[in-house]
Every structure is written in structure tokens, then in C-alpha cells.
Amino acid sequence: MATIDYDYLIVGQGLAGTSLAWHLKELGKKILIVGDSSLPSSSKVAAGIFNPLTGKKLVKTWLADDLFPYANAFYTNIGGELDCEVLHSASIYRPFRSIEEQNTYLAQTADPGISPYISQATNGADLTDYIHAEFGGLEVIRSGWVDLPLLLTKARDYFIRNGQYTEAHFDLEDLHIENDSVTWKNITFGKVVFCQGFMALQNDFFNWLPFAPVKGQILEIATESAVKPYIVNQGIFILPVSEHTCRVGATYSWDPLDWEPTQQATEELESKLKALIRIPYSICSATAGIRPSVKDRRPLIGVHPEHSNVILFNGLGTKGVTLAPFFANQLVQHLENGKELNPLVNIKRYFSLYFR
Incomplete structure (x- = not known):
């Protein structure tokens, strides 16, 4: 069995990658985020608004009663630890x-x-x-908004200080998948989680999913x-x-x-x-x-159909500010404690596209 340097390699430090990394860090997991600041990112330009009632017909946002309290607590906590105000009620x-x-x-x-x-x-x-x-x-x-550029910058600085972030261009060819580990640039990880947003369309592990960017x-x-x-x-x-x-x-x-x-x-x-x-x-x-939207307007989260140590956290779309913290927690609980993912977000719903 391979000697593991880190529990998780997280590819991408947008809102998805940051939320996931924070939850894993809180559990004491050893993580390394690889980010490329030169790449464009939807998280960097998003307004970050969270709105419980949307559309012309005043429809309550999916899972609002669960998502909104969780997001409020998450952004309050992370803002406190990063010594900045990222959550603005309005x-x-x-x-x-x-x-x-x-x-x-x-x-x-x-x-x-x-x-x-x-x-x-x-x-x-x-x-x-x-x-x-x-x-x-x-x-x-x-309702209100989250200052995403501030959050991502402060979080990256935090991860750098703690040896949890490396700035690099990620090339899939540098990744080697074994049965019990993942190797990237001579570093060995237990698992890799792709949090690449729109860039996932170019990822051979997951480009079969029905993204609708x-x-x-x-x-x-x-x-x-x-x-x-x-x-x-x-x-x-x-x-x-x-x-x-x-x-x-x-x-x-x-x-x-x-x-x-x-x-x-x-x-x-x-x-x-x-x-x-x-x-x-x-x-x-x-x-x-x-x-990074999806045809059924639900996130794409879960484990690759053939590689149990290759994972996706994506498809957060226009409501990522509230979806990211809640489902980062769900994914971490799934990976670490075997709790079931919500079937409406689990990529298992699309496995037929992979195996056809």
C-alpha cells in the first residue's frame, strides 16, 4: 500500500474548492489545493447574491430552509477565522x-x-x-450577498500560510491513478477532488456529464x-x-x-x-x-463510476453561494463517514451516460 503524503488533492480554488477544503480542514484532514490564478473563474466575477425567493412566480429556492441557515453559519465562521467580513445581509x-x-x-x-x-x-x-x-x-x-473575491483571496492566503495551497497549472497527464492512491508530481494522495467549474468540460474523467454552461x-x-x-x-x-x-x-x-x-x-x-x-x-x-450549470439545474457531486478515489464537486450554477457550503459538508460526510449523498445531486443519476 502506498505511503500517503496528503489525504486529498483539491483541483481548483473557486468557491467549490474553497468550501470543500475548509470542511476537510475542519475535520483535521491533510489537504493540498492546486490553483492557477491566471485562469478565469466564475467565482471571481459572480455577484454572490443569495435569494430565497426567485423568479416571476416567487418560487422558494430549492432546499432554502436547509441551505440558507447552513450558509449563514459557514460564512460567519470562515469570515471570523479569516478576519474579514464576507457575509452581508441585505x-x-x-x-x-x-x-x-x-x-x-x-x-x-x-x-x-x-x-x-x-x-x-x-x-x-x-x-x-x-x-x-x-x-x-x-x-x-x-437574503444578501457574499463578497466572493475577498473570500477567495483571504482563503488562499490562509491556505498558503498553512502549506495547503500550491500555485500551478494542472495538467491531467501529470495525474496517475492507482487502486489505493493518486499521484501528482511525485506527491501521493488518498483521493483527488476536481472543483474546476467550467473547466470540467475538458476533464476526461467527467466530461461525459451533461454540463450546460x-x-x-x-x-x-x-x-x-x-x-x-x-x-x-x-x-x-x-x-x-x-x-x-x-x-x-x-x-x-x-x-x-x-x-x-x-x-x-x-x-x-x-x-x-x-x-x-x-x-x-x-x-x-x-x-x-x-x-458551471447543469441541464437539470442540480449540482454534479460524487465519485467516479470506475475510480473510487476520483471525485467531482461541480455544477453549482447560479446559486453556488448557498449550494457550496451545504453540499461540501454532504460530500465530506459521504467520503469520510459513508453518509449517502442527496440522490438529486449525486452523479450516479447519470452513470448510464458513462457506460453506454
Whole structure:
């Protein structure tokens, strides 16, 4: 039996890799993360919003009652250990488009599954000095955003200090899989976990899975007047990161799947923004990323069908901020304690694609 240098090799230090590494570290496991800072990353450009009620029909986010408390505790804990504030609670204000929409939404708020996520305050948000909200609006609570660039930078610094991170270009040809171990660059590991986001499409171990990546663009704008610390959501989001700076997004496109912002996407966001905002603003920058989404909109997590020491943690899509901590814990419990993964995220659901 091979002598193991580390329990786990984690490939990728985006939100998935960071969440998984943190959970393994907390269990006392010896880990090494290999990251390549030169590569683009959807985690670095994502707005990091978590929203319990989504869509035009005000649907409760899948597993919200489990995901949101877990994410809140995780980001509070990791922020404390890294000595930085990464979790920002903020209500989401949804202006009504019409009286009909107002009536429909207010009727829905009586649903006991939804009501805990709706503000009952009689003197709720009033953003009419800078937002078009002639029919009023709904205030969603237990929501907010995570400062992902800050989190990933601080976490990487932490992992470097503790000898748990190496900066390198990862080439699959450098990886050798044995029955009881994995070797990479003459270092031996018990298992390898791929947390590569969109890059998983180029990974021969897992490129048979039904990824459905989607490109998204966000803008950063500066406003002449101060804005309040509410996220506004109506077709697009407006996320205040300071009194005079907001992020605005996001677009969804499938061709081409690259990391370059486009004038077309900027114009699409601006047309929606101008219909929503009442105050002058200027565009500071535009960024684009590729979300590692999946056809059934559920993560892709689990053990390779033929290699028990080759694992995937991916497919977190647009809701990665809440999915990553909860399912990092599920995966760790599965690998270390044999607990079953949620079948809706387990890649076993697609094994027929591998063996056909």
C-alpha cells in the first residue's frame, strides 16, 4: 500500500474548492489545493447574491430552509477565522410592475412556506427617490450577498500560510491513478477532488456529464446620489456594494462561451437598468463569467463510476453561494463517514451516460 503524503488533492480554488477544503480542514484532514490564478473563474466575477425567493412566480429556492441557515453559519465562521467580513445581509426589494402583480404577490405571501422570507414591517423599504416603484414593492428577507473575491483571496492566503495551497497549472497527464492512491508530481494522495467549474468540460474523467454552461455579464456602476443597502430585483439585480457603487446583472447567453464582456450584453443590461433607476449613473466596468450549470439545474457531486478515489464537486450554477457550503459538508460526510449523498445531486443519476 502506498505511503500517503496528503489525504486529498483539491483541483481548483473557486468557491467549490474553497468550501470543500475548509470542511476537510475542519475535520483535521491533510489537504493540498492546486490553483492557477491566471485562469478565469466564475467565482471571481459572480455577484454572490443569495435569494430565497426567485423568479416571476416567487418560487422558494430549492432546499432554502436547509441551505440558507447552513450558509449563514459557514460564512460567519470562515469570515471570523479569516478576519474579514464576507457575509452581508441585505433585503431584496422587488418593485411591482403592475397592480395585478401586486395583488398576485401579496396573495402568495400568505403561503406558510414563503411568509418567513417576506418582511412584515409596516414601514418597509422606500426606494422611490431613486427606483421606479409606482405600485410599491415586496421586501424579501433572509437574503444578501457574499463578497466572493475577498473570500477567495483571504482563503488562499490562509491556505498558503498553512502549506495547503500550491500555485500551478494542472495538467491531467501529470495525474496517475492507482487502486489505493493518486499521484501528482511525485506527491501521493488518498483521493483527488476536481472543483474546476467550467473547466470540467475538458476533464476526461467527467466530461461525459451533461454540463450546460451559461455565460453571464455584470456591470459595475457609480451613482451620483447615494443608494440604500437594499438589493433591487426586477428582471435584473442592482446590488449596492457601497453608497455610490452598485453591481448590475446579469445576462444569460450561450454563444460564444468565452470570458469577454460584450457591448451587446452591456446594452441589454442598460436598457433594463434605465427602466428601473431614476438617478444618473456611469458605467465603471463590465465583467463576464461562465457559470458551471447543469441541464437539470442540480449540482454534479460524487465519485467516479470506475475510480473510487476520483471525485467531482461541480455544477453549482447560479446559486453556488448557498449550494457550496451545504453540499461540501454532504460530500465530506459521504467520503469520510459513508453518509449517502442527496440522490438529486449525486452523479450516479447519470452513470448510464458513462457506460453506454
